[in-house]
Amino acid sequence: MLRRVVDRVRQFRRSEGFKYSLATPIRFSLHARQRLNRSVFAIEIKENSGFFSVMQMVLFILMHCEEKGLTPQISARGGLYGDAEGKIDWFSTFFESVRPRVENTPRRVRVSTVRALDQLGFRSRYEAGLRLQSASDLFRSYYRPVASIREDVEATCARLDINESTLGVHYRGTDKKFEALTIAWADFCRLVEQTLALNPHLTNVFISSDEQAFIDFFCKWPFNRPVNVAPAKLLSNGDSPVHFSGYPGLEIGREALVSSLLLSKCGHLVKMPSYLSAWSKIFNPDLPITLAVPPRLEAFWFPDSQIWIGQEQAIGGKAA
Numbered sequence: 001m002l003r004r005v006v007d008r009v010r011q012f013r014r015s016e017g018f019k020y021s022l023a024t025p026i027r028f029s030l031h032a033r034q035r036l037n038r039s040v041f042a043i044e045i046k047e048n049s050g051f052f053s054v055m056q057m058v059l060f061i062l063m064h065c066e067e068k069g070l071t072p073q074i075s076a077r078g079g080l081y082g083d084a085e086g087k088i089d090w091f092s093t094f095f096e097s098v099r100p101r102v103e104n105t106p107r108r109v110r111v112s113t114v115r116a117l118d119q120l121g122f123r124s125r126y127e128a129g130l131r132l133q134s135a136s137d138l139f140r141s142y143y144r145p146v147a148s149i150r151e152d153v154e155a156t157c158a159r160l161d162i163n164e165s166t167l168g169v170h171y172r173g174t175d176k177k178f179e180a181l182t183i184a185w186a187d188f189c190r191l192v193e194q195t196l197a198l199n200p201h202l203t204n205v206f207i208s209s210d211e212q213a214f215i216d217f218f219c220k221w222p223f224n225r226p227v228n229v230a231p232a233k234l235l236s237n238g239d240s241p242v243h244f245s246g247y248p249g250l251e252i253g254r255e256a257l258v259s260s261l262l263l264s265k266c267g268h269l270v271k272m273p274s275y276l277s278a279w280s281k282i283f284n285p286d287l288p289i290t291l292a293v294p295p296r297l298e299a300f301w302f303p304d305s306q307i308w309i310g311q312e313q314a315i316g317g318k319a320a
Contacts (some may be wrong), residue, residue, distance in 0.1 A: 018245040023118035023147035030112045041065050042073040048080055051256040052275030062138050079252035090250060094257055095143040130302040136285040153261045160228040166265030167202040170277035173211035181293040185214060189221045191292055195270050202267055208259050230259055278303035
């Protein structure tokens with residue numbers, strides 16, 4: 001089964017050639033400009049996509065810099081998470097570098113603006129080589145959430161008793177049905193019940209979702225464990241996802257990052273396909289995860305792709 005999935009994913013990736021070819025002139029111009037910086041790779045992201053979709057771009061940029069021996073200078077302005085004028089670097093608002101400042105950078109650094117991942121050309125080059133542990137090590141060797149975010153997460157963990165005894169649950173609804181197989185709410189709750197039964201050390205549940213109706217349904221289910229709800233104030237508007245519901249960009253971004261970090265603090269995570277909760281594994285590579293359903297073949301992207309493949313291999317090994 002694993003081989004069939006991988007083959008189909010490869011077929012789909014080849015179908016992206018049209019989009020890739022359209023971005024060819026921009027891509028050539030970008031890399032030619034960046035070669036003039038010599039030791040620095042300076043990218044400003046202005047993409048209208050989900051928060052952790054942008055984080056995927058950051059991860060690819062870091063892989064490129066590691067391969068070429070370059071110093072990354074990454075910023076993100078405008079888009080869904082910045083201010084309307086594009087003055088605030090929202091990436092630096094949420095993340096800080098953990099590396100010492102490089103003093104011998106060129107006097108003049110040329111910054112290239114990227115509005116789509118195809119303009120970098122990195123997915124086809126690096127996606128197949130991504131692994132959960134190495135991706136986590138790479139990202140955390142460059143960046144961490146800023147102090148105010150870390151403090152917020154720690155305070156919320158203390159208030160809601162989120163720790164290694166907590167089963168984290170993430171259900172992404174709304175438009176995610178176009179990128180992942182669906183599952184009935186009751187079946188998803190039964191999977192959570194099964195996970196609790198198999199892991200008696202999990203004594204409470206923490207639920208994070210963008211759908212209030214699902215949260216209400218979940219909280220009424222008789223889990224025989226205390227259930228706490230993520231303190232998110234910004235939820236989806238009908239079938240529109242949170243980041244397309246008209247909320248202030250910086251507030252959406254902060255809530256998304258905090259939610260992912262809170263899930264990363266749990267002892268186990270049951271989830272639907274979603275970049276947000278998949279990045280909990282990047283923040284905490286030791287986090288055990290149960291993925292309820294796979295992403296659709298046309299959206300079989302890292303990290304959920306590797307989470308699903310690892311899960312299938314583990315099930316196959318037990319069966320053998």
